[in-house]
Amino acid sequence: VKVGEFKLRSGEMSKYYFDMKNLVSYPYLLKKIGDEIYKNIAGKCDLLCGIPIGSIPICSYISTTYEIPMIMVRPSVKNYGIRDNIVGEYNPTDRCIIIDDVITSGGSIEEVVEVLEGKVDLVGAAVIVDREQGYTCSVVVESLFKRSDFEECNLKTNEVNNEDENKVFEIKIRKPNDFHHHLRDGETLKTSVEHCFRNFKNAVVMPNLVPPVITIEQALEYKNRIEEQNHYNGNPMMTLYLHKDIKIEDLRAFKNHKEMIGIKLYPQNVTTNSKDGVANIEEFNHIFKVMEQEDIPLMIHGEAINVDIFKKEAVFIESTLPKIIKSFPKLRIVLEHISTKEAVEFVLNNNVHATITPQHLIMDRNDIFRGGINPHHYCLPILKKIEDKKALVEVAISGNPKFFLGTDNAPHSEGSKLSCCGCAGIFNSPVAVQIIAELFYNHGSEDNLEKFISTNGCDFYGLPYNEEYITLREEPWVVPKRYGDFVPLMIGETLLFNII
Numbered sequence: 426v427k428v429g430e431f432k433l434r435s436g437e438m439s440k441y442y443f444d445m446k447n448l449v450s451y452p453y454l455l456k457k458i459g460d461e462i463y464k465n466i467a468g469k470c471d472l473l474c475g476i477p478i479g480s481i482p483i484c485s486y487i488s489t490t491y492e493i494p495m496i497m498v499r500p501s502v503k504n505y506g507i508r509d510n511i512v513g514e515y516n517p518t519d520r521c522i523i524i525d526d527v528i529t530s531g532g533s534i535e536e537v538v539e540v541l542e543g544k545v546d547l548v549g550a551a552v553i554v555d556r557e558q559g560y561t562c563s564v565v566v567e568s569l570f571k572r573s574d575f576e577e578c579n580l581k582t583n584e585v586n587n588e589d590e591n592k593v594f595e596i597k598i599r600k601p602n603d604f605h606h607h608l609r610d611g612e613t614l615k616t617s618v619e620h621c622f623r624n625f626k627n628a629v630v631m632p633n634l635v636p637p638v639i640t641i642e643q644a645l646e647y648k649n650r651i652e653e654q655n656h657y658n659g660n661p662m663m664t665l666y667l668h669k670d671i672k673i674e675d676l677r678a679f680k681n682h683k684e685m686i687g688i689k690l691y692p693q694n695v696t697t698n699s700k701d702g703v704a705n706i707e708e709f710n711h712i713f714k715v716m717e718q719e720d721i722p723l724m725i726h727g728e729a730i731n732v733d734i735f736k737k738e739a740v741f742i743e744s745t746l747p748k749i750i751k752s753f754p755k756l757r758i759v760l761e762h763i764s765t766k767e768a769v770e771f772v773l774n775n776n777v778h779a780t781i782t783p784q785h786l787i788m789d790r791n792d793i794f795r796g797g798i799n800p801h802h803y804c805l806p807i808l809k810k811i812e813d814k815k816a817l818v819e820v821a822i823s824g825n826p827k828f829f830l831g832t833d834n835a836p837h838s839e840g841s842k843l844s845c846c847g848c849a850g851i852f853n854s855p856v857a858v859q860i861i862a863e864l865f866y867n868h869g870s871e872d873n874l875e876k877f878i879s880t881n882g883c884d885f886y887g888l889p890y891n892e893e894y895i896t897l898r899e900e901p902w903v904v905p906k907r908y909g910d911f912v913p914l915m916i917g918e919t920l921l922f923n924i925i
């Protein structure tokens with residue numbers, strides 16, 4: 426959007442010029458805008474009509490991405506009864522939508538309407554910006570933005586501060602921490618440890634190995650294997666797997682080992698390597714008692730056994746979690762990877778903290794099936810409804826100290842993700858920080874980013890704030906298709922921020 430004195434096609438003068446043609450220089454924006462327009466027109470048309478030259482790039486993007494054929498009409502070429510001002514094939518029954526960049530008086534759309542009259546079934550027009558100058562048009566026009574939307578945001582800043590125009594937007598925050606991370610073991614450590622500590626200073630390392638990590642000795646040996654690959658000077662914080670054979674003397678010795686951070690409760694068979702998990706919670710009361718005395722945090726995979734996959738979390742929160750809290754009011758609890766609005770409510774109203782993953786903040790259950798089944802979006806807890814996602818986003822961006830990032834980064838080889846019994850887990854460590862930054866930025870909440878991604882979790886676990894900083898720069902970054910054997914979340918997508 427340019428600010429100055431501009432003469433418009435209609436002859437009027439304007440202080441603002443919406444130069445949407447320039448979008449060709451910003452492919453990631455063009456793509457985003459195209460996707461947004463498509464959401465408004467999906468299912469309503471069989472043919473798109475672009476108007477040279479302004480709307481051709483965006484119209485072509487929508488056409489090729491969503492496989493809707495397209496025609497082009499040159500508005501200023503008068504119709505002499507020959508077809509040469511319409512490029513492309515069409516039928517009278519085709520439901521057609523005209524795509525344009527900006528609407529001012531409605532003149533150019535109207536010229537196209539005249540050309541197409543009787544030749545196609547014209548259902549409307551979709552534009553990027555409505556200048557709100559009272560256009561007249563004989564078809565329904567849907568706009569993505571209105572002039573007043575721009576006036577409310579940064580047109581003024583552009584005007585008064587020309588120096589800022591070329592400045593790249595950057596966010597500087599304390600290096601993030603990940604309070605829920607699966608590093609795996611063996612060969613995988615090479616890739617997993619690198620991507621973990623490139624972007625995170627501290628990482629809470631999950632114990633669901635085969636066999637599970639149930640003693641401090643095993644945890645420290647596992648930590649040594651991690652350290653062999655730790656080239657970014659990260660801090661792996663180790664956990665034990667809540668198990669019937671867990672030793673009381675280990676619980677008593679827990680606080681003497683600064684490497685140890687907590688104990689993870691897996692209900693039996695709810696997720697990867699949880700067959701040794703808890704079947705009957707009451708059998709673990711003596712352990713919870715000691716954990717409460719020793720101030721050892723309990724991290725909970727909060728899903729009920731043997732209920733509908735979409736209800737597991739809500740049922741656990743209703744039936745099991747209140748019992749633990751009631752019997753052990755001083756036990757410090759983190760409800761891991763919360764995925765529902767019920768969980769958000771519960772955490773807000775009880776003495777419990779929670780981690781949230783990037784995938785539960787940006788996707789809902791439809792994303793597992795969009796355009797065909799996508800095993801890379803299968804994780805546990807499974808993605809839930811849009812309303813659940815909204816509730817999670819709201820508390821995350823609020824900066825509320827009870828909520829912090831736990832990526833649940835869970836690499837499985839491409840083969841085991843794509844098998845007929847595909848594994849649950851999303852490999853997100855290379856993209857998690859950038860995704861969360863974009864989400865906060867899009868909500869105008871970048872001031873709370875550091876709380877969610879770095880400091881809130883330190884407050885809960887009593888860790889010092891990181892003195893290292895990272896800078897997120899607003900420059901498009903395309904997510905690679907794979908890292909070794911692992912396919913990352915948002916594969917091939919263009920993200921708004923890059924870490925520099």
Ligand code: DOR
Nearest residue numbers: 696697804805835849850
């Ligand atoms: O999707 C998941 N994958 N959820 C979990 O709880 C475990 C994780 C894994 O270890 O693969």
Ligand code: ZN
Nearest residue numbers: 605607631833
């Ligand atoms: Zn996990």
